[in-house]
Amino acid sequence: MKRIRQIYLSTSFLLVMVVSLVVTVFLAVTGERIAAKHAPLVAAAMEVKLHATLGHLWFEEIIAGDSHEDIEVVWRHLRQADWYALAMLEGGSNAKGIYQPLDDPVMRTEIVAVRGALHDFESIARARHANAGVSFPGSDIDQIFDQLFNNFLDNADRVQTLLLALVKRDLSHFRYMSWLLIGLMTAVLLVVGYLILRLERQQTTHLSTIEIVNQQIREKNTELDYLAHFDSLTKLPNRTLFVDRLARALTHAKRKSAHVVLLFLDLDRFKSVNDRLGHAIGDEVLTHAASRLKRCLRSDDSIARLGGDEFTIILSDIDSHEQAINAAKSVARSVTEEMSAPYGLDKQMVTVTASIGIAVYPEDGLTGDELLINADHAMYDAKAHDRGGFRFHSAELNRRVTRQLTMESDLYEAIDEDQLVVYYQPQWDLQKDTLSGVEALVRWQHPVKGKLMPNVFIPVAESSGIVERIDAWVLRTACRQVQKWRSEGLKPGRLAVNISAPLFSHGDLFKIVSDAIFEHQMHDGELELELTESALLQDVDHAQKLMQRLRRHGVNLAIDDFGTGYSSMAYLRDFPITTLKIDRSFIMNAPDDKAAGAILHSMVELATHTDKVIVAEGIETKQQEQLVRSLGCEFAQGFLLGKPMDAGQMQALLIAQTEKNVRYLPYSSD
Numbered sequence: 199m200k201r202i203r204q205i206y207l208s209t210s211f212l213l214v215m216v217v218s219l220v221v222t223v224f225l226a227v228t229g230e231r232i233a234a235k236h237a238p239l240v241a242a243a244m245e246v247k248l249h250a251t252l253g254h255l256w257f258e259e260i261i262a263g264d265s266h267e268d269i270e271v272v273w274r275h276l277r278q279a280d281w282y283a284l285a286m287l288e289g290g291s292n293a294k295g296i297y298q299p300l301d302d303p304v305m306r307t308e309i310v311a312v313r314g315a316l317h318d319f320e321s322i323a324r325a326r327h328a329n330a331g332v333s334f335p336g337s338d339i340d341q342i343f344d345q346l347f348n349n350f351l352d353n354a355d356r357v358q359t360l361l362l363a364l365v366k367r368d369l370s371h372f373r374y375m376s377w378l379l380i381g382l383m384t385a386v387l388l389v390v391g392y393l394i395l396r397l398e399r400q401q402t403t404h405l406s407t408i409e410i411v412n413q414q415i416r417e418k419n420t421e422l423d424y425l426a427h428f429d430s431l432t433k434l435p436n437r438t439l440f441v442d443r444l445a446r447a448l449t450h451a452k453r454k455s456a457h458v459v460l461l462f463l464d465l466d467r468f469k470s471v472n473d474r475l476g477h478a479i480g481d482e483v484l485t486h487a488a489s490r491l492k493r494c495l496r497s498d499d500s501i502a503r504l505g506g507d508e509f510t511i512i513l514s515d516i517d518s519h520e521q522a523i524n525a526a527k528s529v530a531r532s533v534t535e536e537m538s539a540p541y542g543l544d545k546q547m548v549t550v551t552a553s554i555g556i557a558v559y560p561e562d563g564l565t566g567d568e569l570l571i572n573a574d575h576a577m578y579d580a581k582a583h584d585r586g587g588f589r590f591h592s593a594e595l596n597r598r599v600t601r602q603l604t605m606e607s608d609l610y611e612a613i614d615e616d617q618l619v620v621y622y623q624p625q626w627d628l629q630k631d632t633l634s635g636v637e638a639l640v641r642w643q644h645p646v647k648g649k650l651m652p653n654v655f656i657p658v659a660e661s662s663g664i665v666e667r668i669d670a671w672v673l674r675t676a677c678r679q680v681q682k683w684r685s686e687g688l689k690p691g692r693l694a695v696n697i698s699a700p701l702f703s704h705g706d707l708f709k710i711v712s713d714a715i716f717e718h719q720m721h722d723g724e725l726e727l728e729l730t731e732s733a734l735l736q737d738v739d740h741a742q743k744l745m746q747r748l749r750r751h752g753v754n755l756a757i758d759d760f761g762t763g764y765s766s767m768a769y770l771r772d773f774p775i776t777t778l779k780i781d782r783s784f785i786m787n788a789p790d791d792k793a794a795g796a797i798l799h800s801m802v803e804l805a806t807h808t809d810k811v812i813v814a815e816g817i818e819t820k821q822q823e824q825l826v827r828s829l830g831c832e833f834a835q836g837f838l839l840g841k842p843m844d845a846g847q848m849q850a851l852l853i854a855q856t857e858k859n860v861r862y863l864p865y866s867s868d
């Protein structure tokens with residue numbers, strides 16, 4: 199823009215300069231021309247008079263006999279006078295100058311008259327010269343002669359006057375022209391200046407207009423883009439954008455060997471809402487449903503309205519099939535829950551549930567179309583079997599998920615209906631050969647399926663969130679039990695309780711623990727929480743703070759299944775851990791496998807050097823017990839030393855222990 203303005207300015211300046219130059223040259227040439235034309239003519243008029251007067255004077259002298267000059271001098275002067283007069287009419291040149299013919303007709307007539315008078319005068323002069331005797335001064339002829347010369351002089355004077363007037367006129371004309379041109383030039387200057395200003399202003403206006411137009415075009419394009427990719431009612435992406443996003447998610451997943459979940463959602467009996475309450479209410483339901491759906495998603499999940507009452511949700515970048523299933527379940531569950539709440543519309547409550555079909559990439563389809571069709575089929579399946587619920591595409595998966603779902607709802611009842619039982623597995627002090635503590639392990643006495651082990655239901659409880667309640671219940675129950683044993687004079691030693699990752703990471707663990715300690719008067723170091731490596735590393739900062747608070751409350755902290763997390767050992771330094779529970783897998787092979795033995799050995803070393811207590815898990819054989827003892831492990835736990843048992847059996851063991859100092863346990867439970 200600046201560059202264009204510069205070009206305008208320099209062009210205009212150049213233009214003004216050229217105009218000034220032209221005007222100056224024009225004035226100079228015109229002035230020169232006037233001067234060149236008129237000055238010789240004025241001189242010529244003088245010459246005419248001068249020569250004629252000289253001719254007349256010489257003639258008078260010669261006629262009067264006062265001069266010896268030849269009469270030729272007279273004729274020469276008269277001829278000279280005539281020559282100048284003729285030069286004024288037809289132009290001519292001599293040593294004195296160049297004479298241009300006069301154009302003015304009046305002047306020309308006057309000059310012709312001057313010449314006529316000159317000729318007349320010359321004729322009379324010649325006649326008088328020829329008759330010199332009769333033409334004495336004062337004679338008639340002399341008087342006519344003088345008269346003629348006077349006529350000539352009059353004519354010549356008039357010519358001179360007219361010529362001067364002409365010169366004056368031409369000069370004033372020239373002056374007028376000059377002023378005019380200067381005026382014009384000034385006007386041109388002003389106009390050019392004005393034009394520059396206007397151009398600049400126009401240009402600025404023009405540029406801002408272009409900018410405004412561009413902005414409008416951009417806005418229009420954005421609007422068109424929005425209309426092409428978004429649904430105007432719910433403001434959600436439409437089918438076109440959905441197809442595009444799904445394709446991108448699949449390409450990305452293919453590259454990273456990741457999983458993608460597609461949820462196909464259809465509102466139940468939406469048609470009847472439209473029919474009964476009208477389309478306006480129908481639209482409102484769709485808008486509210488869209489907002490509810492958005493609430494159920496994470497920021498990087500993608501939701502779209504395919505049309506009508508159909509919506510889709512894409513969950514992308516998921517590492518494993520298992521995680522994909524869990525994510526799908528969790529979203530589907532929260533969506534169905536959200537959707538089941540009634541809408542308060544037009545002074546009435548309307549409930550519109552949603553049925554969801556789920557397909558997972560790559561298991562249920564490799565392309566977007568395949569996934570969409572399969573998710574759609576699954577959705578119809580859901581509508582047919584479980585309106586307001588969700589179904590997976592694969593039948594096997596559906597069975598699994600249904601089993602899990604059933605288990606989940608059963609678990610809720612289990613807590614309320616006292617179906618959970620705490621078992622206790624003894625921990626042994628290898629140096630003193632006494633019972634050092636017990637680990638609380640939960641069992642589920644299912645009314646139909648019988649006793650269920652934690653590995654069957656704890657993962658389900660973890661994915662549904664109910665595990666926090668289970669852990670809290672186990673903790674309270676076990677503390678109450680220990681308090682009871684203590685009150686009966688028994689010595690159960692340290693109580694170890696398993697804490698799940700969800701409770702540790704975002705549950706109210708500290709409050710649950712401190713309440714239990716307070717309520718059951720647990721002593722310092724009497725309670726030990728068993729944490730997993732992965733739980734600690736989810737949010738290191740939170741973990742450190744929580745663990746420090748717990749330690750200050752006299753709680754011991756153990757890492758359960760130590761060595762299986764493949765994580766950095768640095769956390770041994772960063773977290774206030776008191777105990778390492780070496781996982782069973784390291785004990786199992788250690789006596790025969792040299793490598794396993796070496797790992798076990800270095801684990802014990804590590805614990806010793808970092809001031810941690812070691813508990814060796816899963817001791818099943820004498821050989822294993824011997825090995826861990828020789829390595830310097832202080833504590834051990836395993837079927838050889840005592841299987842998990844119910845509270846009654848544990849109590850019997852504790853009694854036997856105090857009375858007889860029993861080494862191996864006669865009881866076997868699990």
Ligand code: C2E
Pocket residue numbers: 623638639640651652653656665668669672696697698728758759782815816817818835836837838842868
């Ligand atoms: P864990 O905390 O590592 O508990 C030890 C598991 O190893 C127990 O299995 C126990 O029965 C088993 N075990 C002990 N000694 C031996 C042995 O010599 N040989 C063999 N083969 N197994 C032995 P259990 O009770 O089935 O518990 C499995 C896991 O479930 C526990 O592993 C723990 O992670 C979890 N769990 C148990 N109770 C709870 C609970 O109340 N809350 C939470 N969050 N998790 C629990």
Ligand code: MG
Pocket residue numbers: 637696728758
């Ligand atoms: Mg444990």
Ligand code: MG
Pocket residue numbers: 758759779781815
């Ligand atoms: Mg363990």
